Amino acid sequence: MPININDPEYTKAEKEYYEADSLDDKIESLKKMISLMPGHKGAENLRAQLRTRLKKLQEQVVKNKKAKKSSKIGIKKEDMQIVIVGKTNVGKSSLINLLTNANPKISEIEFTTKEPIIGMINLEGIDMQLIENPSIDSSYYDKGLTNSADTIFLLVDKLPQIEELKNKVSRSKANQIIVFNKIDKLNEDEKRKLNATLKSKKYNFVLISTKTKENIDELKDKLFKSFDKIRIYTKEPGKNKSSKPIIMKQDSSVFDVAEKILKGFSKNVSETKIWGPSSKFAGQKVGLKHKLKDLDVVEFKTR
Ligand SMILES: Nc1nc2c(ncn2[C@@H]2O[C@H](COP(=O)(O)OP(=O)(O)OP(=O)(O)O)[C@@H](O)[C@H]2O)c(=O)[nH]1
Ligand SMILES: [Mg+2]
Numbered sequence: 001m002p003i004n005i006n007d008p009e010y011t012k013a014e015k016e017y018y019e020a021d022s023l024d025d026k027i028e029s030l031k032k033m034i035s036l037m038p039g040h041k042g043a044e045n046l047r048a049q050l051r052t053r054l055k056k057l058q059e060q061v062v063k064n065k066k067a068k069k070s071s072k073i074g075i076k077k078e079d080m081q082i083v084i085v086g087k088t089n090v091g092k093s094s095l096i097n098l099l100t101n102a103n104p105k106i107s108e109i110e111f112t113t114k115e116p117i118i119g120m121i122n123l124e125g126i127d128m129q130l131i132e133n134p135s136i137d138s139s140y141y142d143k144g145l146t147n148s149a150d151t152i153f154l155l156v157d158k159l160p161q162i163e164e165l166k167n168k169v170s171r172s173k174a175n176q177i178i179v180f181n182k183i184d185k186l187n188e189d190e191k192r193k194l195n196a197t198l199k200s201k202k203y204n205f206v207l208i209s210t211k212t213k214e215n216i217d218e219l220k221d222k223l224f225k226s227f228d229k230i231r232i233y234t235k236e237p238g239k240n241k242s243s244k245p246i247i248m249k250q251d252s253s254v255f256d257v258a259e260k261i262l263k264g265f266s267k268n269v270s271e272t273k274i275w276g277p278s279s280k281f282a283g284q285k286v287g288l289k290h291k292l293k294d295l296d297v298v299e300f301k302t303r
Pocket of ligand 2: 092093094105112113132
């Protein structure tokens with residue numbers, strides 16, 4: 001039978017418990033609640049219930065720690081980590097399933113994912129991990145995972161969720177991409193309006209559907225851009241550009257690319273021509289200090 005506890009301290013702890021957005025905070029407030037419980041017999045049942053809940057949360061902490069450890073195994077230094085954050089049922093598992101080799105359970109039942117799901121994806125030659133963080137409004141959510149990400153997808157299927165998520169991840173320094181899912185449910189007019197609203201807020205966003213695979217390429221493109229890397233094609237005089245770009249840091253110069261592909265022999269370069277976004281015209285001759293942009297093509301003539 002539910003009992004009424006009139007202690008304002010207890011009520012405060014209980015409120016903290018329900019509002020806590022991390023496991024640690026939940027455990028703290030639950031411990032406080034237990035310590036503030038009245039000692040009489042009528043409260044025995046409730047006390048037992050709270051203790052069971054506490055035990056479950058503590059077990060989850062151990063599990064999450066294990067999952068986190070395994071998520072770090074085998075990551076090469078240049079690898080990137082993307083974490084999907086969102087409320088339950090927005091399609092986090094569906095997105096992992098679509099983009100990576102992982103096959104998590106997808107279901108209309110709430111809180112299906114109870115521990116982080118890790119999938120691998122290779123984008124433009126960069127290996128990266130895409131991780132589903134369990135629903136942000138559940139005790140399975142792992143704040144640390146979000147905070148260590150390079151980029152986070154704030155995955156939503158309704159507008160008000162955006163501000164809610166943004167508030168909850170305010171401590172993370174990761175790049176943020178708002179991914180609005182399930183647009184297959186909207187008609188053209190609704191899509192246009194949604195697009196205009198998100199634009200007016202100056203969000204970095206993309207509208208997708210994991211069901212129809214709409215705009216998934218745009219999502220990948222936005223993801224690549226969030227890493228602050230640029231793709232540079234190289235070419236030899238009289239030949240076509242390389243089929244695969246080399247990946248360089250943002251703000252790299254012609255010198256950096258020459259050093260990388262000529263393995264330190266940039267002094268052998270006698271002439272450099274460029275095509276693409278950083279050139280004033282196709283085939284422009286530039287010096288070694290010239291700063292490159294994403295998708296430039298660089299041609300080196302060596303002596
Ligand atoms: N119409 C439509 N339904 C979708 C789309 N993406 C996912 N769903 C459905 O939404 C429900 C939830 O999908 P999940 O991928 O399991 O969602 P989740 O965010 O991982 O949910 P939890 O792990 O339970 O928090 C499932 O019934 C999916 O089939 C979409 O693009 N369009
Ligand atoms: Mg899931």
